[in-house]
Amino acid sequence: MHMHVASSIVTASLTTTSTRWTPQLWGVLLTVSLVVGLDALDVSMVGVALPVIQADLGLSTSALQWVVSGYVLSYGGLLLLGGRTADLLGRRRVFLAAVAVFTVASLLGGLVDDGALLIATRLVKGAAAAFTAPAALSIITTTFAEGPARNRALGIFAVFGASGYSAGLVFSGLLTEVGWRWTFFLPAPIAIVALVAAYRLLPDDRPAERTGSYDLPGAITGVAAMLLLVYTVVEAPEIGWAEPRTLLQFALTAVLLAAFAVIERRSPHPLLRLGILRSGRLARANLGVMVFFGAYLGFQFVVMLYLQSVLGWSALQTALGFLPAALIVAFGSPRMDPLIERVGTSRTIAAGVVAHVAAYVLFLVVDRDAPYVVGVLPSMILLGLGFTLAFASFNIQATAGIPDDEQGLAGGLLNTSLQVGGALGLAIVTAVLVAGGEGRTGPEALLAGFTPALGVVTGFAVAGLLIALSGLVPRRDRVPAELTLTD
Secondary structure (H helix, E strand, C coil), rough: CCHHHHHHHHHHHCCCCCCCCCCHHHHHHHHHHHHHHHHHHHHHHHHHHHHHHHHHHHHHHHHHHHHHHHHHHHHHEEEEEEEEHHHHHHHHHHHHHHHHHHHHHHHHHHHCCCCCHHHHHHHHHCCCCCHHHHHHHHHHHHCCCHHHHHHHHHHHHHHHHHHHHHHHHHHHHHHHHCCHHHHHHHHHHHHHHHHHHHHHCCCCCCCCCCCCCCCCHHHHHHHHHHHHHHHHHHHHHCCCCHHHHHHHHHHHHHHHHHHHHHHHHHCCCCCHHHHHCCCCCHHHHHHHHHHHHHHHHHHHHHHHHHHHCCCCCCCCHHHHHHHHHHHHHHHHHCCCHHHHHCHHHHHHHHHHHHHHHHHHHHHCCCCCCCCHHHHHHHHHHHHHHHHHHHHHHHHHHHHHCCCCCHHHHHHHHHHHHHHHHHHHHHHHHHHHHHCCCCCHHHEEEEEEEEHHHCCCCCCCCHHHHHHHHHHCCCEEEEEEEHCCCCC
């Protein structure tokens, strides 16, 4: 009864012409935003702790990347299923269940003593996040009307992500000095707070569709294809790119992807309704965010290892070194609405990608013996500016014009592209890093692979720039940028 009342309050607040949001509306927004902040916090804390985890558990560089990519790949691979489930069962129900699983997986991750088990907990945690994220995004996009209200809400949503990342960097630096396990334990109490708040505040939504299939065959083939692709790319430098085993795995990946496409075409309730991709804005946003985040995740992995293993930085120094980028996003994102409304999403995305290209090039060419303010800080500032300009715009561009009953699908698709792109980018960069250091061990191997790995990161960013610029090409059927946010 209480939740039906809350739902009525939220619905009523959306019909008012007042620009002021009710406490109930703020409660819904802050609850789901806390979860995306938790996800970002978890990612940043693990990144800083990687060198210590590697030394403590005896992991190779190839195995170490699975601590990151195992999470983002299961996250991305199951997001479409998560979005579909939220549409069918109701966003609140899915959100609560997924946050509960996330909490348990966080606790288990800090208890295990084996690298394979640690990776397994990361896979489970990513799977839980795959159901939480699209539910959270679709709660926002169906609660706030398209236009200034939704854009403001998405900006706050992005701020929590940036703030979570910032907090994760600080906490990880401090906690890793005590023990890397604490970086896995910390998300658990925060997840419990989010779970209690969600139970009390989220409206009991009524899904538009009560029957239908969850398309498990599509989910299985899609996730299997992505896992096999990343595994093949990571292992190929050691096995050999032209070896029969590698070629067979690539062929099997292609078969699985083809099977996924066939299943989606024939399923009465597909995981991915292929017709949604006919939206040029949505397709461009998904492809763009895939390359954008793939480049960044590869950069973060390589640079955090480099700073600690080669330059001898402490975990705290490394965390603080990355902190300026996150702070810029946290302070800049809430102020992006007027700019996006004025120039359109395509222009802000293009500007953000240009900033990232410049950041990677600078880090690649600057003397590594230079002081922090010359060798690292300029790249961090540019990375922060890039995320501030591009990230909220990707979300707006991908969800604009999508019906409410497919907002879960659109949100899941965007996050799928983000996470799968991150996993693939990280896998490719790791493969180049390992291949560059072949025949060497320890810091020497990392140093030898550092430059080619960052070269690949820069190449990804340039490809992302080309995708972003394609959104600026004038078309006869195009609405001027100053008249729409979705250009």
